[in-house]
Amino acid sequence: MTRFVDTAARAVSEITDGATVLIGGFGNAGQPMELIDALMDSGATDLTVVNNNAGQADAGLALLIKERRVAKIICSFPRQSDSWHFDEAYRAGEIELELVPQGNLAERLRAAGAGIGGFFTPTGYGTALAEGKEVREIDGKHYVLESPIHGDVALIKAYAADPWGNLVYRKTARNFGPVMAAAARHTIVQVDEVLETPLDPEVVVTPGIYTDVVVTVPTVSGEMQRRASAVVGKN
Numbered sequence: 001m002t003r004f005v006d007t008a009a010r011a012v013s014e015i016t017d018g019a020t021v022l023i024g025g026f027g028n029a030g031q032p033m034e035l036i037d038a039l040m041d042s043g044a045t046d047l048t049v050v051n052n053n054a055g056q057a058d059a060g061l062a063l064l065i066k067e068r069r070v071a072k073i074i075c076s077f078p079r080q081s082d083s084w085h086f087d088e089a090y091r092a093g094e095i096e097l098e099l100v101p102q103g104n105l106a107e108r109l110r111a112a113g114a115g116i117g118g119f120f121t122p123t124g125y126g127t128a129l130a131e132g133k134e135v136r137e138i139d140g141k142h143y144v145l146e147s148p149i150h151g152d153v154a155l156i157k158a159y160a161a162d163p164w165g166n167l168v169y170r171k172t173a174r175n176f177g178p179v180m181a182a183a184a185r186h187t188i189v190q191v192d193e194v195l196e197t198p199l200d201p202e203v204v205v206t207p208g209i210y211t212d213v214v215v216t217v218p219t220v221s222g223e224m225q226r227r228a229s230a231v232v233g234k235n
Contacts, residue, residue: 113182
């Protein structure tokens, strides 16, 4: 059963040192900033973080890296113009990087949630990313064996949850949330609102069976969604 809590601190209180944490978001779009801040305050350290990138500027994941709470990061885009905290930690040898092409990252997470033990992909063949991995020729084309990525915990941001923990997202904030929710043993979700009535099953993106903890955290993007919905309703 999904548990509803009243603070982000309570939501992340069971995350322990050394945990593998899947964090949703494409850059800052859909990143669960308030959950990450609460994780920072919790003191958990030596984390392995899976995210699309390695943090931006001085917010969210970037601050976890700045404070050396992250021992290893698995991501697709570690270096951007504003990823200075990762860059500093990596050059100092204080964080380990596993670089994964974005499509492979999404599929490795999906495989974990679907119970798939591995899959072959042509992406990365003949590059350093394939070193140490099984390579197989299939129908005249070379493929690399990739393994699933499981998480101890997933931190994701959705727009709304219903009383059973079913989730819907707002626009591109959907990105990695659904696959991470399925790939983690324990999924923590921040939402802008908890609905009083069940969602129409046809619009559910993440079923409540995958959500363990939900906390309400109103955001600017959520307020924009509510205003847009109100205008549509009037028309």
